Amino acid sequence: MIPVALETTAGVFTAHFSELGLARLEFPPARRALPAARDAAKPRAGDLNRWTAQTRAAIEAILDGRPPRVLPPLDLAAGTDFQRRVWSALRGIARGRTQSYAEVAAVIGRPRAARAVGGACGANPVPLLVPCHRVLAANGRIGGFSGGRGWKERLLGSEGVRASR
DNA sequence: TAACATTCCGCGC
DNA sequence: GCGCGGAATGTTA
Numbered sequence: 001m002i003p004v005a006l007e008t009t010a011g012v013f014t015a016h017f018s019e020l021g022l023a024r025l026e027f028p029p030a031r032r033a034l035p036a037a038r039d040a041a042k043p044r045a046g047d048l049n050r051w052t053a054q055t056r057a058a059i060e061a062i063l064d065g066r067p068p069r070v071l072p073p074l075d076l077a078a079g080t081d082f083q084r085r086v087w088s089a090l091r092g093i094a095r096g097r098t099q100s101y102a103e104v105a106a107v108i109g110r111p112r113a114a115r116a117v118g119g120a121c122g123a124n125p126v127p128l129l130v131p132c133h134r135v136l137a138a139n140g141r142i143g144g145f146s147g148g149r150g151w152k153e154r155l156l157g158s159e160g161v162r163a164s165r
Numbered sequence: 166t167a168a169c170a171t172t173c174c175g176c177g178c
Numbered sequence: 179g180c181g182c183g184g185a186a187t188g189t190t191a
Contacts, residue, residue: 082189101171105188115171116188122170123190137171144170152170171187178180 002042006056010063015055017043021073022055024125027147055129062128065158067095071129078125082110086120093134096159100138114138122146128155140164 001023006013011028018041043051051072058068076084085108092107093099099107101121102114110116121132127147133155137143142163145152156163 080190105171110188112186113171113188115169115186116190118170119168119189120170132170135170138173142170146170149170166191168190169188173186174184176182178182 002048004048004052006052006059008056008059008063010059013059015052017048017051017072018075019043019047020075020077022051022126022129023075023078025055025059025127025129027127027151059128062155063158065160068129074126074129076125076130079120079123082113082116083120083123086117087124087130090121090124090130090132090135093131095131096161098134098136098156098161098163101135101143102138104135118144127151131155134159134161136163 001016001018004015004017006015013028014026015022016024054070054072058071061068076087079087086104089104089107101117102111105111105113105117117135121135122144124130124132127133133145133152135143140163142149142152153163
């Protein structure tokens with residue numbers, strides 16, 4: 001994995017690219033750099049340049065409340081089967097729409113797994129591009145967010161969604 | 166086994 | 179209606 005600093009209007013995000021694509025995205029301020037990540041899975045130089053530009057453009061668009069024109073390929077291979085199912089379901093939630101953790105659980109065929117869905121959302125390695133911020137608690141409340149509730153509210157706000165409390 | 170980005174129900178204001 | 183306690187719940191490290 002290769003960490004890349006992405007300067008945006010909202011601060012410096014850190015993107016980590018594998019040979020397959022964007023594998024992790026961190027909110028600013030960037031947490032500590034990866035402890036000498038294994039370089040076995042490194043992207044080719046050409047891919048890295050293209051994916052970096054695509055990732056930065058996508059972040060800027062999302063922060064501006066516009067739909068991203070293109071996304072970099074995502075490398076979600078690190079997740080468990082359950083997590084990948086959840087993340088896939090999240091990508092099916094349209095901009096400006098929200099679902100509850102329980103609704104997402106129902107979508108993936110595990111109606112009792114609302115809490116586990118929360119866990120999978122928290123484990124989402126690519127926030128913004130995999131829209132975990134569109135998942136709210138059952139009563140329309142904001143729910144939690146790994147990057148901080150402030151980010152969740154900001155992202156929802158840019159999509160015209162207002163959560164209660 | 167313990168820890169959760171949940172949810173539901175029952176209670177007392 | 180709101181807040182709180184408690185229990186059931188699925189997945190993960």
